[in-house]
Amino acid sequence: MSELDFTRPTVWATCAMLLAAMLVDVALRDRYAAGGGERDAGTARRLIVSLNVSSIVLFALPMLGVASFAPRTTALLAPVGVGVCALGLFVRYAAIFHLGRLFTWRVTILDGHRLHTSGLFQVVRHPSYAGGILAMVGAALASGSWGALLFFVCTHVPVIVHRILVEEKVLASTFGDAWRHYSSRTARLVPFVW
DSSP states (O other): OOOOOTTSHHHHHHHHHHHHHHHHHHHTHHHHTOSOOTTSTTHHHHHHHHHHHHHHHHHHHHHHTOSBOOHHHHHHHHHHHHHHHHHHHHHHHHHHHHHGGGOOSSOOOOTTOOOOOSGGGGTBSOHHHHHHHHHHHHHHHHHTBHHHHHHHHHHHHHHHHHHHHHHHHHHHHHHHHHHHHHHHHSBSSSTTTO
16 A cells, blocks of 8 residues: 655645646636526536545545555656646646636536637547546546546546537537537547547
């Protein structure tokens, strides 16, 4: 068993990045809450709860020395994890700021809503989710917790997949042929995969 070692720079870097992301999300909470969420199917609440539980597990398991990689493996994976976490947060917030006021936690169509197909949206249809997944996978690697990684992939990723399907129904009904053309040439989360 290996406990979370707060003397490792990778742990501090990961904690600092996740704290910064949390502060950005708190600062943007009013904008995130835009729209009525009538088309949301309860996915916003599930995403928030699931992400919070995954974040607790991310730190709890390694602190308890449960479900951790061997120390040598952690030493190898931790720097990679920090890089993956940083990349994920960059992708997530680049997508959020690209959408501007149209990015919300609720599935909704706001006044003046248009289909975004440039920037990261040329590569995948849901770059903020792709970035969020990368960030949490990276954080789990940086913390040395295979248990947190497994928990996140088995619990939060399915919530994201369901949310994407709900969003895409709304986008298809709103943007019609433009959506069908855009979705036919882009992947949802992983280029050339899904």
